[in-house]
Amino acid sequence: MPANTQIMTLTFLLILTSFSPMIQAIPLPGEVPACIAEDPPSVVRTWDEVTLMYPDQFHDYEMVQQELAQFEAIAPHLVSIETFGKSTQGLDLNYVLITNEVDTSNKPETLVVAHHHGREQVTIEMTLRFIQHLLSMYGVDETITSYVDNIEIYIIPTLNPDTLEYVVNQGHHWLRKNINPYDEDMDGLVDEDSPEDVDGDGIISQEVLYHIDPVFGVVTDYIRWEGIDNDGDGQINEDPVGHVDLNRNYDVFWEEMTAGSDDVYDETYRGEEPFSENETDAFRRFALNHKFTTAYSLHTGVNATYLSEDSVGRYVEPVLYNKILEDFNEMLPRSFNRPIGPPYMEVSENFSLTRESAESGLWREWMYHERDTILPVTFEIYNNLTSNDMEEFIEINATHTLYRWNGIYEYFNPDKEFIQPLWENIAPAFDYLLNVTPKLHASLTPTSQEIGDGMSITLEMNVGIESPYFGSQEGIEIVTENRTLLRWFLPLVSGQNIENTVRLDLPTSYLDGDVSILLGNNWTGYQRFTIRVQQAQFIITPEMLIISGIALIALVAVIARRR
Ligand SMILES: [Ca+2]
Ligand SMILES: [Ca+2]
Ligand SMILES: [Ca+2]
Ligand SMILES: [Ca+2]
Ligand SMILES: [Zn+2]
Structure with a gap:
């Protein structure tokens, strides 16, 4: 046998001896279940009591x-x-x-x-x-x-x-x-005349001046908040702060x-x-x-x-x-x-x-x-409502009365x-x-996994909505982490619970380590389930042992002949 042929044979047999059990090993069939990683825990409480800094x-x-x-x-x-x-x-x-x-x-x-x-x-x-x-x-x-x-x-x-x-x-x-500056009286100045507490009683009162007219009866002269004419234009509170009702x-x-x-x-x-x-x-x-x-x-x-x-x-x-x-x-x-x-x-x-x-x-x-x-x-x-009674009547003169309402704060x-x-x-x-x-409650229990071109996993799904009145609004989805839709179920109504056996076919990339799938929708939120794929276990069959044995004997023989 020429030397280079011998070396090639030797190399081949070495490889065969070392790896033949691996090459011929097969993953276990469907009975190996994936498992679901544990739920995230509650936060550990590290505080005693919670008080406000400014309680009263x-x-x-x-x-x-x-x-x-x-x-x-x-x-x-x-x-x-x-x-x-x-x-x-x-x-x-x-x-x-x-x-x-x-x-x-x-x-x-x-x-x-x-x-x-x-x-x-x-x-x-x-x-x-x-x-x-x-x-x-x-x-x-x-x-x-x-x-x-x-x-x-x-x-x-x-x-x-x-x-x-x-x-x-x-x-x-x-x-x-809100406090969006605005020039109500269009005089070029902004917010230049707001109400104020003129008499210093701590209250900005609402003031209504009225008089009794012999023909028309009670006539209102003005309704306004307490204040002065800050800008000397002859009007009181004509350009206050405050603009839009949000x-x-x-x-x-x-x-x-x-x-x-x-x-x-x-x-x-x-x-x-x-x-x-x-x-x-x-x-x-x-x-x-x-x-x-x-x-x-x-x-x-x-x-x-x-x-x-x-x-x-x-x-x-x-x-x-x-x-x-x-x-x-x-x-x-x-x-x-x-x-x-x-x-x-x-x-x-x-x-x-x-x-x-x-x-x-x-x-x-x-x-x-x-x-x-x-x-x-x-x-x-x-x-x-008792704030409505916080009022006073001040006689200005024989005909005019100032009504003051002091209850705006209490109101x-x-x-x-x-x-x-x-x-x-x-x-x-x-x-x-x-x-x-509405809160989503869901459990997924894997019952089997199969690894072929990708991974196929069978799960027992139990999903429901907890709320006395509301459901899930939209259908419930199972999606991958990047929102590829795997399965879709009809919307759940309040209190409804569904149980289903669900088979998911995941891409090959999901064979690497833990994988996450999400269940829910945009209203309920998506619950994350981390699936721990049971890595394929390899077995050695009697046939493999025989092949390995033959390869080993051949290897020893080749080495012996070279000597
Ligand atoms: Ca103004
Ligand atoms: Ca203003
Ligand atoms: Ca006042
Ligand atoms: Ca003014
Ligand atoms: Zn309001």
Whole structure:
């Protein structure tokens, strides 16, 4: 045998000897199941109690920022503070996201936005206490812990932060609109004549001067806020701060104009065009990135819980909304907040409202009609009718009387010692929001895997929606991490549970290590399941042993001959 042929044979036999069992090994057939990696854990609680830095007072902007920073410092894995835009005056518009950040899968979302209107400052206090409540109960109360683990809770403490300096620090309790500079009297000066507390009693009163006319009876000379003529133009308060009612500036039914005003002096001036204001436009961009089935917008000043109505005043979701109103009626103290609407209108004893239909420019209508939020609630949390009695009549002369109403602050806000009791009254409505927000429950149990061209895996799927009222809105998908659709199932209704055997064919690339698949949709969020593929085990058959043996003997023989 020529030497080079011998070397080639030797090499071949060496290779065969070393690798023949591997070459001929076959993966075990279907009985090797993949397994699912463990659920992400709850966040470990490292804090004792959560208290506010400024518990018994109304917060200005700086104080709100400090509270939020403190929350994040206390529970960094549950709290994140994000900026979603700038106010007209350049302040950060922030949202707080409360959720278990260890679990990075995306989850169903809900929203509480407060303080569209400057003087409704107590709504901010409620959002701070809501956050405090969630952090305090996390790891203590099983239900709250589960909400925080499984829901992304978005909270906007103030959508109108520019007003806080005026309302909280300067006592301008009349201020409702945003602080977009505007020259109402068109004299070239901007915001040069706002109301003020002229007599120094701590109140900016509403003043109505009237006289008795022998022919016409009571004639009103003027209605205005207390103030002086700051710029000496002979008019009082003709160019105040405050421009657009943010809750009339949303792009919904704009042409119909069933709410809001085009008069710049009006408290409900809606702006020149939809989303003309920094604050609402920032909210629009924020909301376009989210799918909220449920949301609250907090207001004060009337005794009502507002839900969307159609153009003739019927609730857009009549069956659902009547149930929601029943729940509100049950969980809230009867004395302070009564839902408005059938069959509850008669419940109001000394207060009535004209119910308006499909109100243009409102947050609630925009959320329902443009963002498909089924339950956007305008949640009016406080109203004090006794503030109407805070009045005085001052005789100016024989014919003229000055009527002063001193209750503007009390109308929209409780005294500071009642902030906490107010929260305790309405807290059930916040737990309720989390309860009704539809949560996806899913389990996937692999029963077998097969490896061929790719990987095929069989799973027992159990999926359901937890919410007394809401389903999944859209179909439930199983997708890969980069959102390639693997399977699709019909939408789930509230309380529905489905069980299915699901076979998934995954691409070959999924054979490497752990693989993630996602189950859910944009409304429920996607639960992530990490599948740990059992690596193929190799077996050596008797035939392989014989071949290996022959190869080994041949190798020894060749080596012996060479010697
Ligand atoms: Ca002016
Ligand atoms: Ca002005
Ligand atoms: Ca005064
Ligand atoms: Ca003036
Ligand atoms: Zn309001």
